[in-house]
Amino acid sequence: MVTRRRGAGTALGRNNEPPLLILTSLASGEKHGYALLRDIEAFAGVVLGPGALYGAITRLEERGLIEPIPSEDRRQPYRITSSGRAALAGAVREMRALSDEGAARLGLREMVRGRAPRPLRQGATP
Amino acid sequence: MTQSDRFERMLKWFPPAWRARYGEGLRALLEDSYGDGRIPWRARASFARSGLGERVRESGLAGDVSGASQQLRAGSLLILCGWSAFMAAGAIFAKVSEHWSYSTPVVSRAVPVVGYGIVTWAGAIGVALVAVGALAALPSLIALLRRGGWPSIRRPTQRAVITCAVVAVLTGALAGWAHFLSPQDRNGGLVAYEVAFLVWSTVVIVALAVGTGSVVAVVARLDIPLKRVRALSMAALALALVMVAVLGGVVVWWVSESSAAPSFLRDNIGSGIVPLFRTFSPTMVVAVTFMVLGLAVALKGVARVTRTLRSADVTPGAAA
Numbered sequence: 001m002v003t004r005r006r007g008a009g010t011a012l013g014r015n016n017e018p019p020l021l022i023l024t025s026l027a028s029g030e031k032h033g034y035a036l037l038r039d040i041e042a043f044a045g046v047v048l049g050p051g052a053l054y055g056a057i058t059r060l061e062e063r064g065l066i067e068p069i070p071s072e073d074r075r076q077p078y079r080i081t082s083s084g085r086a087a088l089a090g091a092v093r094e095m096r097a098l099s100d101e102g103a104a105r106l107g108l109r110e111m112v113r114g115r116a117p118r119p120l121r122q123g124a125t126p
Numbered sequence: 127m128t129q130s131d132r133f134e135r136m137l138k139w140f141p142p143a144w145r146a147r148y149g150e151g152l153r154a155l156l157e158d159s160y161g162d163g164r165i166p167w168r169a170r171a172s173f174a175r176s177g178l179g180e181r182v183r184e185s186g187l188a189g190d191v192s193g194a195s196q197q198l199r200a201g202s203l204l205i206l207c208g209w210s211a212f213m214a215a216g217a218i219f220a221k222v223s224e225h226w227s228y229s230t231p232v233v234s235r236a237v238p239v240v241g242y243g244i245v246t247w248a249g250a251i252g253v254a255l256v257a258v259g260a261l262a263a264l265p266s267l268i269a270l271l272r273r274g275g276w277p278s279i280r281r282p283t284q285r286a287v288i289t290c291a292v293v294a295v296l297t298g299a300l301a302g303w304a305h306f307l308s309p310q311d312r313n314g315g316l317v318a319y320e321v322a323f324l325v326w327s328t329v330v331i332v333a334l335a336v337g338t339g340s341v342v343a344v345v346a347r348l349d350i351p352l353k354r355v356r357a358l359s360m361a362a363l364a365l366a367l368v369m370v371a372v373l374g375g376v377v378v379w380w381v382s383e384s385s386a387a388p389s390f391l392r393d394n395i396g397s398g399i400v401p402l403f404r405t406f407s408p409t410m411v412v413a414v415t416f417m418v419l420g421l422a423v424a425l426k427g428v429a430r431v432t433r434t435l436r437s438a439d440v441t442p443g444a445a446a
Contacts, residue, residue, distance in 0.1 A: 032154070050169060058144070058180070075155075103240065
């Protein structure tokens, strides 16, 4: 069983989950549903179903992380809110910390950013 | 059927309130994504899953609900949903175990009698708990109707009444047929009756699901005082204990009957449909599967209720 600390990043789910992908996509500017699907497919290689996309949009809007923009078109565009930016920043920091830790432990010097790897616990295999 | 009709039909998976808010944007997304082309089954599945998810969220059974009263209500209703799976399993078990004692040697009856007794008594207690819960919610239902709230509960009530009527008609037809059959034909001897019985069982299970959904939809619209919700949630916790007892009793009966009277289980209904089942009663497998699934749902409700009861804002006298 995995117990997660409650925080902005973990509240958005794993890094391939729709809420995080949508926030990441909207961080570069407002988009409607179809543009979101294409953008997410381009930068993450994840093909979201329309139902999954709108389910996640509903949750994000309920939590005030994104908001709809008034539009004359039938396509409804959305933009990220300041709370959404904060939540995304928290998630990115958390993923970065995990990424750095993994790189340090694997000895991937080109990926480690100015930190020494933590010493392994006694008895742990290197 | 035009493509627009197809999109419209897919949108029906979602609840009306959700469609009013997001339907137009989602319809535009479907047009952009698929145009006049074929809609992949994965997209249809994504729609069905998301739409049903929204319906469950709207009922308050899942997702974030605010307030101790709503949390307790959601947890209690989850336990009730688990109980409805037990009702279906109980009906199957009642059919499987019909006249079991005649096929079991007297010297081997002690253990199955204990298991069967646990199921019978725990089941009766469960039914009584649900009846008490329904009575406790009745004043709130009457108050809703007096306020002119019938339109808000008309559709789920109609659905429940129609499915009950269908079950009643089918039950009458099946019972009428069974009246002209020998006990052997009724218990696996006549394949046509087996198939009819399985169809009837499926309809009953669907009716139970529809009925439970209707109860959830109606209860979501009731204004129940926190003190009563708290009492109902305690009854729901007791119901979850009853489910554990029923499942335990069924397992004890099944295991003991497997060694005491294996031919009784082998000759049971459904055993001839697949050759493999000749040695393993499929109806018992289905019954226990329903119970395990029901218990899993109920345990989610138990976790929600106990978490809320532990919090400070449900102490007697606190506001909802």
